[in-house]
Amino acid sequence: MDDVNPRAGGADGARVQRPVTPGAPPRVLTVAGSDSGGGAGIQADLKTMLALGTHGMSVVAAVTAQNSLGVQGSWELPAEAVRAQYRSVVDDIGVQAVKTGMLASAELVETVAELLAGTEAPVVVDPVGVSKHGDPLLAGEAVDSLRGKLLPVATVVTPNLDEVAQLTGVRVTDETGLREAAVAVLAHGSRWALIKGGHLRGEAVDLLTDGTEEHWLRAPRHDNRHTHGTGCTLASALASYLAKGLPVPEAARAAKEYTTGAIAAGFPLGAGLGPVDHGWRLGERG
Template structure:
């Protein structure tokens, strides 16, 4: 049986990010993707036109239905929308004996808010301490800690600030820096692992954060250590970015199936 990996996240009706991206990445990496939907969005290549949050009871019921019957080898969280949903998910994760990858989604690729500002404190106090690995981008680091990154030299300071909130490891994604290679820093506070990849001249990068976190969870489910999983996820998402394609009139998605089309 393929390792079962659970995504707790919102839906992207355009198929580029969210639950849809998570399940595509998981399938590409050979695990069985499962989902707990937290919110429905009306979303396309141009942005997010609407968000409808699901009730906490519906999120709890989905989680219990999947985990109690099938079990789970790793969990990835994405868009959680509100403080009540963040708190409920953190409570559910506390009883899970599996690696947890927290992607603290705050805004979409187009700059649309995907998390109520009132939920930030719950992310800091409840969700991040449940994380095996947290995967914030630079905007999310600033949102959560106030630390702003201007160059790769600032990444260790950013990572320390996120680690202080409780995750065992943090992968600070430096993709929003505009010069040089795409540089990420993975650390548990004792060791540092710098992940570098060529920066591809491709604007079709919708879903990169979801894809990286899902790939990381998939590799953890397959038995990788955190550093091994992070390197494999970085390689996978770099290839997906290079193969990103035009879809609609705005920012297209990465190509989750790029390996099968090589």
């Protein structure tokens, strides 16, 4: 089958058609940092992709020493290593969606943006700036590159409220502020913005918009402190559903449902914040 405007993500309501390798599941590529504790980053992305029936592939852009208590260290990979990994996967195996996470530096952001601009697949950008524990994961000078280079190639960008403030200066304190945040984010060129309101009080509400239509995604808030990896999980789920051909609004709703279940099933691990449970739909653990 031929590609049909793949970066648009089927915004017209039709399912997106993409080439399918016989016998292979949809292919999703994550370009992000590694979390040695397994709760976020590349590890969370691949677990999510497997749980949702897609084939996950990875480009490691940075390595972290990380556990339930925080990030003890991080090291970015050279741009040529990131480029080589990306080309190795895309040129041979191909991709039906790409998700980006921690990119650490301006050089890596610009390298990845250049690669994505030449790839005909939906792109989900999770603009990771700070870890769940408050540890910085994006150099200050990289923020301009993220705004000016990466967001314009994004099908959907998925910032939380701290990342909205970092990218735009807009600070959201209640649900009504999500619209202002979305307008400010969309001004940098992404096709859709999914503004995550998980830091607000009350129910967990997110706003998905392309500047014309709005979709409010609501879910009950679960009393569970073990939520490490939530943002990575949502973005990877969204990319997985886009790879399956769902339009952006439908993919976002399905990703929200999956992530809400993963949060509800989050479990303690180590002495700090445990991860969400990516395998919550797969039955009881043995």
